[in-house]
Amino acid sequence: MILSTSSYTPFHHQIKRIIIDRIQSGLYKPNEKLPTEDELCVEFGVSKAPVRQALKALASEGYIYTIRGKGSYVLSGYVKYNASRLLSFSDEIRELGYEPGSVYIGQDIIQADSETSTNLCIEEKSPVLCAVRLRTIDGEIYSLNYSFYSIERFPEVKDIDFSAPSLTQEYMRVLAAEMTFSTVVVEATAATPELSRYLERPVGSPLLLTTRTTFCRIRHEESPFEFVRVYFVPDKYKFEINLSRK
Template sequence: MVISAPSGRRSPVSLRVRAELRTRIERGVWSAGMALPSEAALCREFGTSRGPVRRALAALRAEGFIVGGRGKPPVVGKVVPAQSLATFRSFTDWARAEGKTPGTRTLSLERRHAASAVAGLLELDEGAVVVELIRVRLLDEVPIMIERASFVPDVGRVLIGLDLDHASVSAELARHGFGLVQARHTIDAVAANPLDGEALGVPSGAALLRERRLSRDVHGRAVEYAEARYRSEFATFRIDNAAAGFTGDEAGTTAASPIEVRSLD
């Protein structure tokens, strides 16, 4: 999980250089393994001295966007897409924002009795029936995540009969007045079970990054509990926060509100 905290003491020039270089890497303009322009070339491009450029490169190196140093020319590192928890948006929207092509492979959609923990989180009676969706999510046709989502009955029923490999679950829920607007996230690591391994192409027991999410609608009602398991080499999570009263982050944009992350157990 990547957590970035804003600082008001860094040079605006170094922040501008850092933001521009990071954008080029994230968008694939500069691909993994590509050598960066020299410090002198970057100084000419941004009209600055070596100090801000070196600070920008040091920050990118710390974040893993570039590798090298101590006499070795910097090159672009392998970038793992980072999902921000500061905004509430779908996997599809996130993937497209990263310049990736999202995909879905639905494994099952069925009514079933909820496990005790899931029923409790959704504020349902013990043994209540939920609609459970299991699907694999893809980026550029590569499976990176398996998701198990349980919906309260009146919400889940709008998904029955839909082609969920192509339809947007979040859009369908919103269209029926069940838009998800708030969530609580818990992030940890788990071992892949046999279904995870088969769906994601990893050995059973491999480490996966797990995100558990309890989502609520505009009325504050808990309507979905989901557990997403990611191949750790393909995803990280980012939280951007700020001290009270601070209005900008490192990239010069509006700071996100702090996010509470606590156990769902």
């Protein structure tokens, strides 16, 4: 396809519009790899500069994502998560009009590493219960969750059914735990072989990692109850954080 030279529209805008049309028409499907820069240059009869400009614009506008050394891929639909609200995963997703789900992977009692012990305010190498679950939305994998709980402080956590649809309801059932607030840290990371296997992503591909410490009121005392590492598929989730100036 040769671009219009009589149009006042720059080449990179024309290329961007053509690729958007192909995505919206279904010619390029979600998570499908786009043609390479060289292939696009040949197709449109241009140098690499306008092609790169078009791809950069498509990425910034949420149409594609790029994996270094591998190429550009069509971005599938994402769920916007409001990180400033303290709701359970199930409640939040249902509010957005989707169907949440979970796949129980397993649980074990391990020694707390430095990060876990700091967030749970316990001694390093103290026994913690680690539960692993996949979370899904409308049947698609969205995240892998590693949840940690202090066994010494809350021995009842061993009675929690981690295969239950809603852990928040399980916390209430077993411990009468009321969530009060959470602290969340968001950062970028890369898929390890283990994460790759569960999230069905190539090793080394980008992931979004959130670490969250949730405080609960249990037996009239407020303390850090749960520390969670959540690995999100980046093209499935966006976080919305509302800020206000007092």
